[in-house]
Amino acid sequence: MKEKFAVSLMCMDFLKVGEQLNILNDWVGMYHVDIMDGHYCKNITLSPDLVKSFKKVSKLPLDVHLMTTNPEDWIDPVAEAGADIISLHAETINGQAFRLYNRIEELGLKAGLVLNPATPLSEAAHYLNRIDLLTIMTVDVGFAGQPFIEEMLDKIREAKRIREEKGYHYQIQIDGSCKASTFKKLTEAGADILILGSSGLFGLDKDLKTACAKMTESYKAALG
Template sequence: MAKAEFSPSLMCMDLLELKEQVAFLNGKADFYHVDIMDGHFVKNITLSPDFVRALSRIAAKPIDCHLMVTNPEDYVESLAKAGAGYITPHAETLCNQAFRMIGAIRDAGCKVGVAVSPATPLGMLESYLHLVDKLTIMTVDPGFAGQPFIREMLDKIALAARLKAERGYTYKIEVDGSCNVRTYRELYAAGAQVFILGSSGLFGLDASLPAAWDKMCAQFAGETGV
């Protein structure tokens, strides 16, 4: 299986310690996960293109912007200029503009991600899956941290892995929601490659981020053997 990769969810970090924590994570993480919510597609409002601009000055790993917004087209240019490496809109917002959005993200110099809410079937993405660099499968409903794991998503992850192998797709399979010691084994076995780490998977494990990272790695290795 592919090497596991880790993407800390920065809305769960101590933002007062942003510079210090990013300096540590630059040597550990594979991506930075930045949730951008508009208060419409989901009820919450979180980070912004201005946050991405500040982060890009100190980040040494790609910044992945997860757009939980109704109109993702309004964010592509500003996020690309701010330093985003990946722009990941939701499939539910792309119904009538998927190819246009994919083209706009690529033209802006970013890689293309697509996120899928739990109730959305992968078949909805079938016509453009071959164009996607990263497929983010949500294992909780979008909008808030700390929700319970939706076990039915294990089958969706396995299907994404099977389609990738059978059709030669190149996307990374990423999981967003409840990635922690209780789910690592099943997620990895199903085919997950990139694990988004929030409060339960990283930031809530210890007040010291280096200690929390060591605990996460030990938990992951203990559950998956890798």
């Protein structure tokens, strides 16, 4: 069941990085690394240097989410730092999407795509076949703890339908407000991977092992 979950590392306790990663390695299937440049969204979070540090302890794939105005400047640095998947925002790659995905492929990495809540799947229709991971934002980009946007359930259903009709291979990942109250509706809509942050994991208990156990039980309870 751990493959159902990714963890947003921007929400972790940075005084306990090694300790927390060693715990999380046993509970989840992937790590989600948000890199924000302060321009594309009004926040600054993680960096290629932190990706390099995470890689020393992580036993899991690192999905690097580039919330950056110029993603072309970040692909090679995060690849060198140890990214396994590089996820690009549809809103930032118009005019260079195929060139950037070609570069990710050349680097031997998996390709991801991220859609903001207001961005339709149709904007990326011509390169959905190129991606391994489709991340649907269910909150606006930039900050943890925002309320879930219910309208995104239809987008998740549409992404699943397109995948089935076209024979595409991407997994559907959800970023934003994944927690006990949304686990069931997200999974039933078609989500494959849920990104856990403050409300879904780290805020459940001061002890991270206990928080992981509570998260797992809440997921089981929600899904019946």
